[in-house]
Amino acid sequence: SIIVGNMRGPDGDTPSLLSFDDVLGLFHEFGHILHHSLTRAHYASLSGTNTEWDFVEMPSQTFEEMAYEPSILEAISGHYLDRTKKFPENLINNIIASKDVDIGIIHTKRYIISVMDIASYTIPGPVNVTDLYNQNYTEMLGIPPISGSHEATTIDHFMGGYDAGYYSYLWSKVYALNALAVFEQKGTSDATTGNRYRQWILEPGNSKDGMDLLIGFLGKEPGLNALYSYLHLTPPGKKR
Numbered sequence: 567s568i569i570v571g572n573m574r575g576p577d578g579d580t581p582s583l584l585s586f587d588d589v590l591g592l593f594h595e596f597g598h599i600l601h602h603s604l605t606r607a608h609y610a611s612l613s614g615t616n617t618e619w620d621f622v623e624m625p626s627q628t629f630e631e632m633a634y635e636p637s638i639l640e641a642i643s644g645h646y647l648d649r650t651k652k653f654p655e656n657l658i659n660n661i662i663a664s665k666d667v668d669i670g671i672i673h674t675k676r677y678i679i680s681v682m683d684i685a686s687y688t689i690p691g692p693v694n695v696t697d698l699y700n701q702n703y704t705e706m707l708g709i710p711p712i713s714g715s716h717e718a719t720t721i722d723h724f725m726g727g728y729d730a731g732y733y734s735y736l737w738s739k740v741y742a743l744n745a746l747a748v749f750e751q752k753g754t755s756d757a758t759t760g761n762r763y764r765q766w767i768l769e770p771g772n773s774k775d776g777m778d779l780l781i782g783f784l785g786k787e788p789g790l791n792a793l794y795s796y797l798h799l800t801p802p803g804k805k806r
């Protein structure tokens with residue numbers, strides 16, 4: 567398994583330095599790589615990331631979220647001229663706090679794109695993607711998109727192998743956040759939890775139902791509360 571990335575190159579004496587967005591992208595793809603590389607499924611067609619759409623973005627997003635873990639940020643950071651110089655504590659705190667910037671808009675847009683993706687493949691006849699996107703955007707976000715923009719045409723997932731599967735990011739995120747809660751409880755570097763995650767989530771591929779794998783690792787069915795808490799929302803029926 568390999569990751570083919572589009573990272574910034576070196577500039578003169580300065581080596582290639584990753585932005586935090588690059589780091590998140592790398593962690594995300596590395597989650598897919600772990601799913602690929604550690605598979606023990608008997609048949610190639612059922613191995614690694616050949617899972618159901620509901621589950622396919624789960625290992626990647628679990629690993630992506632781990633990039634916000636202070637001990638991991640500390641471990642991977644280092645000044646390029648002096649690797650012993652790590653991120654100071656206030657920078658680590660600021661990176662963690664930055665996760666909440668626009669979190670509502672980002673996830674609402676993912677929802678808009680998911681709905682639109684499925685609509686594009688289910689509406690009979692030609693679809694005007696800009697009109698459809700603008701209509702969903704205004705309805706769900708409560709504000710109109712920038713006039714004259716055609717954001718729908720920038721989303722390559724629609725025809726890049728994720729056709730009608732974009733919803734997987736949000737759907738799998740619920741699973742990823744449930745798994746992350748277990749790691750948060752036990753510690754990200756806890757070997758027993760890591761091995762259980764490997765056995766239950768990464769190794770079986772599609773040789774077992776994704777929900778059975780989740781119940782095996784979590785010890786229960788995943789719930790929505792982890793997503794509500796991630797988005798700082800109060801679950802329905804609960805008082806603030």
Ligand SMILES: [Zn+2]
Binds near residue numbers: 594
């Ligand atoms: Zn992914």
